[in-house]
Amino acid sequence: MGHAEDDAALTGCTVLIAEAGMVAACDVRGGATGTRELGVLDPAHIADRIHALVFAGGSAFGLDAATGVVQWLEERGIGFDAGVARVPIVPAAILFDLAPGDAKRRPDAAMGYQAAAAAGPGPVAEGNVGAGTGASVGKLGGIERAMKAGIGSWTEECAGTGGSTVRVSALAAVNAFGDVRDTQTGRLIAGARTAAGSHELMDTAAALRRGIAPAAFGRPTVPQGNTVLVAVATDAALTRVEAGRLAVMASAGMARVLSPAFTRFDGDIVFALSCGALRASVDAVGVAAAECVANAIVRGVTQARSAGGVPGLAG
Secondary structure (H helix, E strand, O other), rough: EEEEEOOOEEEEEEEEEEEEEEEEEEEEEOOOOEEOHHHHOOOOOOOEEEEEEEEOOHHHHHHHHHHHHHHHHOOOOOEEEOOOOOOOOOEEOOOOOOOOOOOOOOOOOOHHHHHHHHOOOOOOOOEOOOOHOOOOOOOOOOOOHHHEOOOOEEEEEEEEHHHOOOEEEEEEEEEEEEEEEOOOOOOEEEEOOOOOOOOOOOOOOHHOOOOOOOOOOOOOOOOOOOOEEEEEEEOOOOOHHHHHHHHHHHHHHHHHEEEEEOOOOOOOOOEEEEEEEEOOOOHHHHHHHHHHHHHHHHHHOOOOOEEOOOOOOOO
């Protein structure tokens, strides 16, 4: 995994690479997605594996970051063997982060290439990095009342067959319209504040039920950009159909901590990635994945620092 960001413009991208390819599927839950090459995740598609997954800020403009990742992979001979060339299969999804930073500077092919070149094993950088650089949560009252969010990650284990132990990890780029709840207590920990200078949370779900309309760019029904993007990866060997079930089960983790989740203003997507050889029940892996997703989203807000005038829990 690798990150690249523009700290001045408050935007960036995150890339997950598997040179040998990985089985992948996705579960689309939000109503405002921005994506590239999701068609390759259909079990009927001829390309049975992807080689990278890109999360980027910049709204639809940020999809250009995938072009740089494709270039980096092609230079190394990584991709689907089409005879005359190896074609890298690189789905991508974006989140909207144009409000807090410089809306004219977005992730591009050069930034995608930079993130791919920076990719490697080791500890996952969290908070204000990569696709989480300009992320925020709680946009009911506009960006002025939002709180900073970013990248979060979490790993769980579950029993595999034959006495093996399977690992499941989630990476979340947290940029929700709504609020985030603690996984243990259910208490709101980050989200829309009652006023720009306040630390008190208004409770977005409760406010919507009272008929309070979202603030927007002059339009009362289109709040300033959102989306939570999640990648769940496991070393269990899954078919593409099983990966699809894993993505669906992992989405439960979003619903546990996002309040509200899956709105028409969000582009929420969970990607499921399998790049191992261990055997395990997809149901067991799915239960662990939901836990990973919930905790990764919480870390996406607890590890985020204040930026662009938007306060974060990490200072």
